[in-house]
Amino acid sequence: MSKKGLLADRRFKSAAGVFKSGFSSVYAQYRAKGIAAGLIKFDIPNLIEVQKNSYDWFWQKGLKELFDEFSPIRDWSEDNLELYFLDYRLEEPKYTETEAKARNVSYEASLYCRVKLVNKKTKEEKEQEIFMGDFPLMTERGTFLVNAVERVVISQLIRSAGVLFVSQFSKGQQFFGAKVIPNRGAWLEFETDSGKVISVKIDRKRKTPVTSLLRVFAALEGRGNPTDDEIKKIFAGAGGRENDYIEATIAKDPSKTAGDSFVEIYKRIRPGDLATEDNARSFIEAMFSFERYDL
Incomplete structure (x- = not known):
């Protein structure tokens, strides 16, 4: 095609584009006026x-x-x-x-x-x-x-259930944590500190060493009373650095038995209440039962 032909073709396409755009605008205005005047009929959806x-x-x-x-x-x-x-x-x-x-x-x-x-x-x-x-x-x-x-009650966006991993820098160090968000029940928020202690907050209460929660879960599952060495063995395959964290957490944990762990966690969730092993176990067992806790 010659240069004149190419130029004519471009002008034609440009004019066609302007016409199409103008026609769409005019049609939109006509349709809006037609709807307002009742000339164009359509079914109005049920908005409620x-x-x-x-x-x-x-x-x-x-x-x-x-x-x-x-x-x-x-x-x-x-x-x-x-x-x-x-x-x-x-x-x-x-x-x-x-x-x-x-x-x-x-x-x-x-x-x-x-x-x-x-x-x-x-x-x-x-x-x-x-x-x-x-x-x-x-x-x-x-x-x-x-x-x-x-x-009017409207739909609300809520954070979906699942596990959320987080990290943050503080004082030149990087710390990691996780949040377990259930469909129903208390949140579990795990975090680390500069002393390599892994802590957990249950239902956004005071934090406690995560090993206390591990002993409680083991008791609720009927697995007895895990010792410090048994807990270390569970994390033995995670690498030396992770073992350092577990050892630091065990050293920080004041409870060494499942019964003590029930009492320590109960004190943090219900401060001021009388804490015995029996009522602490009943309370925590009910908290993590299917009726109240659903992942």
């Missing part, structure tokens, strides 16, 4: 469908799944009693939506659960309906009335 479907799922399935996770509730002291959740219902609301606004109260209804208490020792069973609390009701607009104020 997500909120209403979510509320319906929670009432029909989500609440039942929540009760099933905790059922049965056992008597940890003597292990004789078990409490089962059977079903639940809502009573008619005390006030209508309009009355709740006029009285400056919340639009809600009483939630009742039917439960069964089983005595494993005497084989006796007893069913009863109990009051659980006031359950908020959703209006037809997908809103809630809280003290007569209309509010």
Whole structure:
């Protein structure tokens, strides 16, 4: 193609691009004016469908799944009693939506659960309906009335469950740590310091040597009472530097038995409470049970 032909071709493409851009702009303006004038018809989506479907799922399935996770509730002291959740219902609301606004109260209804208490020792069973609390009701607009104020519950971004590894520089040294974030339950935050001690914070409380937590987990799993040498042996394949950290942590750990570890951790989680080996074990065992802890 000659130079004149190439130049003409470029001018044509440039003009076509300008025409296309201008046409798109004019069409967009026409469409916007047509929609506003009612000339162009389209189906308007249900903008509150997500909120209403979510509320319906929670009432029909989500609440039942929540009760099933905790059922049965056992008597940890003597292990004789078990409490089962059977079903639940809502009573008619005390006030209508309009009355709740006029009285400056919340639009809600009483939630009742039917439960069964089983005595494993005497084989006796007893069913009863109990009051659980006031359950908020959703209006037809997908809103809630809280003290007569209309509010909308929106989705919230939360940190997903998993293990997060972190590192930071301080005073010319690099320190490593990790966070174990469960779907439900207490966070476990591991960190190191300049003394090569590995510590853990349970539920963001005071930190304790990680070897105390290892002894507690071993006892809960029925693996007995690991000695210092057994703990060192577990980390023997991790390399010399890691062994230095374990040895420093063991030296820092005031507890040398699983019973002492239960008490030390309990003191950090519940400071001021009377700490005995029995109640500390019961508390920590319940904290990491499936009903309260889910990775």
